[in-house]
Amino acid sequence: MNPLHAETAGVRLYPLIRPLAFALDAETAHRATVAALRLMPVRRPPDFPANLKTRVAGIDFDTPVGLAAGFDKNAEVPAQMLSLGFGFVEVGTLTPQPQSGNPRPRLFRLKEDRAVINRLGFNNAGQLVAFERLTECSRVHRVIGVNVGANKDSRDWVGDYVRGVQAMAPVARYLTINISSPNTPGLRGLQDAGALEELLAAVQQAGVGKPIFLKVAPDLAEHDPERIVRAAIDHGVDAIIVSNTTVSRPPLKSRFASETGGLSGAPLKPLALDALRRFRRASGGEIPLIGVxxxxxxxxxxxxxxxxxxxxxxxxxxxxxxxxIARRIALGLADRLKRDGFANIADAVGSE
Structure with a gap:
């Protein structure tokens, strides 16, 4: 069966399985999904059209479609997600020490809005556990990035990020500094001018030898993109991820609309797209951007x-x-490249 033209059995069954998953609360369903994926045989990732191959920050990607951090917090199933058609997988957010996160319930499906609200709070088993799992993934010759954060009760958040990139660099193709989660009080303050300069200087001085990405929030003031871009370039950041979840609330239909936390999914789309365009104008293509x-x-x-x-x-x-969804989107992008006359995905970047 040609992987480019056939869905896996799991994908075909998803419309039947989804009502059962949605009968569970969101976090229980997520844990059950990860547990099921751990039992799935790891197969070779599908082959994709050559026009999707691209090079960003010195890394070769088979497709530009990746899995964002948050799904595989503890690096339990990166190889399985790659075999499902993701061009790269970002695990985490991982903190130096394990932490339980915020009290439950803390994850909500907004079905009517095709959205999610989470206030998980960097719940994870810690970097050591993930390091051991990723060491076992060393045979997987695909891109696995590691997203690092600070422990909520740490007295030295900058030190936590430095320790994080140093600890995880041996098992990561790239490292993401996540300072844009709204669920650790005060964390987004690291995006402010002085704090950001101090953090990026410390990470740069650590010299881990792997590409460093910076993940920012969509809820930024008018001139923040210019300032953040300049700081990122000055301190050797290799790419900026735009963006994380939003604390804003566009009109929503779900009964969970008033829950606190970060909003993602369909309602985030216009805000995240606008943020990406602002960062593109600010950077002029001088630093790669990753759209989320x-x-x-x-x-x-x-x-x-x-x-x-x-x-x-x-x-x-x-x-x-x-x-x-990753496979469908990747193949759809290949079709659009041909339709619009681009030889390669890199040629289409910023072409609007």
Whole structure:
């Protein structure tokens, strides 16, 4: 069976399985999904058209469609997600010490809005556990990135990020500094001018020898993109991920609309797209951008690429569309490249 033209059995079954998953609370369903994926045989990732291959920050990607951090917090199933058609997988967010996160319930599906609200709070088993699992993934010759954060009760958040990139560099193709989660009080303050300069200087001085990505929030003031871009370039950051979840609330239909936390999924799309365009204008293509937020189709991904994203990531859309979404989007992008006369995905970046 040709992997480019056939869905896996799990993908075909998803419309039947989803009502059962949705009968569970969101976090229980997520844990059950990860547990099921751990039992799945790890197969060779599918082959994709050559026009999707791209190079960003010195890394070769088979497709520009990746899995965002948050799904595989503890690096339990990166190889399985790659075999489902993701061009790269970002695990985490991982903190130096294990932490339980915020009290439950803390994850909500907004079905009517095709959205998710989470206030998980960097719940994870710690970097040591993930390091051991990723060491076992060393045979997987695909891109696995590691997203690092600070422990909530740490007295030295900058030190936590430095320790994180140093600890995880041996098992990561790239490292993401996540300072944009709204669920650790005060964390987004690291995006402020002085704090950001101090953090990026410390990470740069650590000299871990792997590409460093910076993940930012969509809820930024007018001139923040210019300031963040300049700080990133000055301190050797290799790419900026735009964006994380939002604390804003567009009109929503779900009964969970008033829950606190970060909103992702379809309602985030216009805000994340606007943020990407602002960062593209600020950077002028001088630093690669990765588009995240509300991407659920090949058209969404294509719009983000043409707006300036060299890569895209998704997570929430998988809740509603199933695990075959990465493959469908990648093949859709290949079709759009041919339709619009681009030889390679890199040629389409910023072409709108």
């Amino acid at each position: 937020g509300g991407i659920a189709s090949a058209d969404d991904a294509w719009e983000r690429i043409r707006a300036g994203a060299s890569l895209v990531q998704l997570y929430s859309a998988m809740v509603y569309e199933g695990s075959g």
